[in-house]
Amino acid sequence: MSGSYRYSLGERTYRFDSLAELMAKATPARSGDRLAGVIAESAEQRVVAQMALADLPLATFLEDLLVPYEEDEITRLIVDRHDRQAFETISSFTVGDFRNWLLSDEATPEVLDALRPGITPEMAAAVSKIMRNQDLILVARKCRVRSAFRDTIGLAGHLSTRLQPNHPTDDLTGIAASIFDGLLYGNGDAVIGINPATDNVAQSVKLLHMLDAVIRKYEIPTQSCVLTHVTNTLEAIEQGAPVDLVFQSIGGTEATNRSFGFGLAELAEARDAALSLNRGTVGDNVMYFETGQGSSLSADAHHGLDQQTCEARAYAVAREFKPLLVNTVVGFIGPEYLFDGKEIIRAGLEDHFCGKLLGVPMGCDVCYTNHAEADQNDMDNLLTLLGVAGCNFVMGIPGSDDIMLNYQTTSFHDALYVRRALGLKSAPEFEAWLKHMEIVRDGDSHRLSERLPQAFARSLDQLPETGS
């Protein structure tokens, strides 16, 4: 099956023993590939690998499978779902041609939309490896992926946020306080999504009821999610809990997902269950997935692939289930996978590009941990770049500080910054709600009201101790 790949530079011929090795060596440097022992041995070898990759026909990826068909249900998904007719447009291209064509004026949003089923994750990963950051941004910007449940996410000129009101003990008042803060900063149109501190069915059901009550009382055109294991959500649905979205962390190999405790069959079952509740008003995208480079290596399930190729394969899983939201949690995994701000920024742009090219409604958790060589300025950079690239959504939390997961992500303020700087709006249905509730000023959605909106003032008045 897999042959070797050669490239001559002057006197010297470089040899790459497999397609996996060629892909890995062509990947811009990052610590996770070093940890896995698949990184290029020199800067020169990396560029030579990129040159060899650029000469490779795209069709090679349909023949030389990186993870064997028999061993991996994601490979089977990728191969069985591949649309030869859609692929026709690019079937004669090399990876280098593909980059040129994607950047060309021929590749309009409509053409790219029609092409999606013909592109495999490996093709997307390959072309991303020979693209500069500006290429990743410019092409991603042309790929609009729209999804909807109670509002519409991913329209051009819009940037949504997940309101993430986490609390270290799942304290309902504490969670409500963060939701209050977030809504009044105009956040929460992608989802109000809690990572539960206590991860079991009973706790999830309790939080689901709480979120449902808030959304109903204020008639917010958004959806809720408790980010617990897919099997827990399935059980919650069986118990009659008000589930809007089914969450699951996913990876790009079957073994990764087995280590997470699920397979494609469980995702299909959970999706059917959520669809049967019929809770969406403007759409029926009921899945929320999270991904991130390094998860397959971390689960010892990477089959010798580089981490970015594994990540792109996860998007094949995502698109199969027509999600509302897919979110690469790019800097959460730590410096052994993405060492510093430079590597995190590059990975965030790659993930967003590959996801969008494949037709996934891609957002990004623009984030870092305290042991990574990164800071708020790096996050400002990535947030701005993703805003330009047309990212569907980012996180919104109070003051960038997640007090439950102990990492830093984008704040409510950050979302308003990028919306104002780039002239972006929240989802149209949510935007209308913000105006109706008088959270933003009439006529200028980039300015917040000076006064506390009435409905929220009433809730605050119920609390005796607040010093308002």
Added chain:
Amino acid sequence: MSDRKPRTPADTAGDDIGVVDNPWQGLRAFTDARIGLGRAGISLPTQRMLEFQLAHAQARDAVHWPLNVDALSEQLTDTLGIDAPLRLHSQAGDRTEYLQRPDLGRRLDEHSRKSLQETVDAEDSPFDLALVIVDGLSARAIEAHAVTFLAALSRELDADDNDWRRAPLTVVEQGRVAIGDEVGEAFNARAVLVLIGERPGLSSPDSLGLYLTWAPKRGVSDGQRNCISNVRPEGLKIEVAASRARYLLNEARRLELSGVKLKDRSEDDVIDHDKNETGNFLTY
């Protein structure tokens, strides 16, 4: 000017030029989340922005702070009246390598292996328990709490019905949790308890973690460990952590295992606990 004390939220209310305060600052009583920060336009007010920068700076310093092993040894001998601990080092040469190569942080370097073996040969094994101090991601946590914790644990174990014969204390630099397995195995200890500096959070640069592994040996999986996390004065109190460690050690000894099958029932009372008891005020 420079000796002015940092202002509290109450001081800043309403008196900063260009800042719009949030009238819901009182909600801060219900959560440590950074809510009600106010805004300058739509951006963070200067004071709030710098408060965040300070918290991050402290967390960053904690990650890179080198463990002062000499000072720690002195404190340990003075406070606990024990011999100076054996000083060991992982295969990660420095912090930069440590951060990128967790695999190297899980193994002792050659020199450490030899000196550990010499110590083991001079001792009368087996032991009931090996205590291993590891810098991990926060040497500050070790410097701040390791001695106090060990003193509290000694009181617990000395009062216990079971005899807990302890191996010589070791301190490992540039180490990860799993390095305790190699130390415990060398000492032929029935259990190892690793004290390690946890990854610093923004408001917790000095959080200590405790990892218990029954029958330690190289290659043990993380599923075979029990963890007590967030040990610090503002988190899980030192004395509570010591008593919980004693509980887990006895349970491990009774069941002859550790990890997912050893459930920490001493924690059951905190599950589903609503400290504020105010509930979801948004839907009153």
